[in-house]
């Protein structure tokens with residue numbers, strides 16, 4: 621049934637959805653799962669850092685599709701346990717959704733640990749147009765660590781977008797020591813060439829986003845009396861290399877008089893790319909990136925690239 625608060629959404633384009641994403645990733649414990657790879661990469665850069673060889677430049681970490689800033693917050697927390705001085709570290713988080721960037725900024729202000737980082741910039745922008753942003757133009761060949769976490773690279777659905785994106789990564793990455801960590805959801809890899817096949821659940825459920833196929837009710841921590849209702853996936857359409865899911869997330873206020881007030885009624889449609897590994901790595905290579913390492917964890921395959 622429709623409501624006057626109904627709106628089309630891509631899952632990330634409102635303040636309620638930003639909080640809902642934050643709560644969902646905490647439930648899925650993605651935080652615990654991927655923090656250690658990125659932390660160990662940043663620690664490697666911190667250990668090898670010499671101001672002279674770095675020409676006085678900071679160690680720069682660029683988190684593409686940063687969302688709530690989850691990855692950067694974890695990096696600040698984990699690396700500060702082993703390194704007292706993070707003044708020479710710069711974080712840059714980019715996301716195309718202003719609502720996510722607002723949320724990330726609020727997280728930075730909330731968590732004291734982010735004060736340990738020398739400089740943090742949050743940018744609203746497209747992954748495939750990163751280089752046109754002024755801050756990044758000043759970082760060509762100077763980014764030490766680029767991260768595209770949680771399988772978000774599958775949002776690059778346009779035919780030319782993977783190559784365009786990899787080309788920008790190659791331009792930004794520091795030659796030699798710079799590393800690009802790319803994670804791809806296993807259920808979105810149709811064929812593999814250099815990594816091993818993994819056993820996927822037969823019903824095609826994904827485990828990264830909890831309960832996409834079940835009704836979920838999640839209380840808000842930010843808005844008094846507000847609950848998030850997620851309806852199960854209504855339909856999944858596969859068209860060529862693209863997989864589209866439709867579902868609904870509502871923000872509802874419980875009035876206590878038996879009436880629920882719908883505050884926002886999101887008709888969500890997400891379209892994700894399904895990857896052929898050979899094709900993906902060919903695009904990366906064409907852009908000037910080499911795949912140096914792969915590993916597998918939980919429901920994602922990770923690719924570490926350099927130039």
Ligand SMILES: C[S@@+](CC[C@H](N)C(=O)[O-])C[C@H]1O[C@@H](n2cnc3c(N)ncnc32)[C@H](O)[C@@H]1O
Pocket residue numbers: 632645684685686687688689690691714715716717720745746747748768769770772775776
């Ligand atoms: C699954 S969330 C991941 C958020 C965060 N990286 C994490 O791991 O928790 C995907 C994020 O990527 C952003 N995104 C999707 N496509 C993008 C694009 N083309 N350019 C920039 N951001 C994008 C979305 O807005 C969303 O915040």
